[in-house]
Amino acid sequence: xKEYDGRVRLVFKDRPLPMHTLARGAHEAAxxxxxxxxxxxxxxxxxxxxxxxxxxxxxRYATELGLDTADFTRCLDxxxxxxxxxxxxxxxxxxxxxxxxxxxxxGRKVVGGLPLEELRAxxxxxxxxxx
Amino acid sequence: MCPAASYSRSVRRVSLHGRRPPRxxxxxxxxxxxxxxxxxxxxTGGGAQIELTVYAAMVKGPASAPVTIIEFxxxx
Numbered sequence: 697x698k699e700y701d702g703r704v705r706l707v708f709k710d711r712p713l714p715m716h717t718l719a720r721g722a723h724e725a726a727x728x729x730x731x732x733x734x735x736x737x738x739x740x741x742x743x744x745x746x747x748x749x750x751x752x753x754x755x756r757y758a759t760e761l762g763l764d765t766a767d768f769t770r771c772l773d774x775x776x777x778x779x780x781x782x783x784x785x786x787x788x789x790x791x792x793x794x795x796x797x798x799x800x801x802x803g804r805k806v807v808g809g810l811p812l813e814e815l816r817a818x819x820x821x822x823x824x825x826x827x
Numbered sequence: 828m829c830p831a832a833s834y835s836r837s838v839r840r841v842s843l844h845g846r847r848p849p850r851x852x853x854x855x856x857x858x859x860x861x862x863x864x865x866x867x868x869x870x871t872g873g874g875a876q877i878e879l880t881v882y883a884a885m886v887k888g889p890a891s892a893p894v895t896i897i898e899f900x901x902x903x
Contacts, residue, residue: 716903730884
C-alpha cells in the first residue's frame, strides 16, 4: 500500500467461510477494534495469530493493543457487528465470491492468493487503464 | 359398445379440435410473447448491480485513488 500511496484504495470485506467455525467471531472482534480506532492493528494480529480465535484469544489481542477491555468485551459478547459481517457475506455471495481471498481490482475479479508480483502487475494494468 | 361406434366418436373429437377458432391460437401466441418480453426485460444475474457497504475503519487510501481493491477475506 505504501508503494501505491494515494493511487490505490483498499477496502477490506468480511468473508468468513462456513467451515471456519471461529472466523465469524474474529471478524466481529476486528470490527469492535475498528470502533475503537484499531481496526488494522487488530486485523494484522488476527492474521499472525490464526487460527487462535477463541473468545479468550480475541480478548487478549484487544488487551495487547491497549483497547478498553470492558468496552471491547461488551462489543464482542453483544455481537454488535454480527449484522454487518453477515451483510458482507451476503454481498460476497451475490457476487459469486465463495473462496478467499478474492479481490475486485477496479471491478476485475481476482481469485486466490496470488504471488505479490502477479498482484502488482494487475494493479499496474489498472493504473495504466485509468491514465 | 361395438368397435364401429367407438371409431366414429374418435373421429368426431379430432374433427372438433381441428375446428377450434383461430383466436385461441392468437391468445396463446400473445401469452408466449408477453412471457418472452418479461424475461428479456428482467436483468440477468451477471449484469445486476450489487451495492457494497463500506465500513470506514476497514478502508486504507483516499477515495480519490484511481484504483480500488476490494478484498474479501477470511481470518481463519
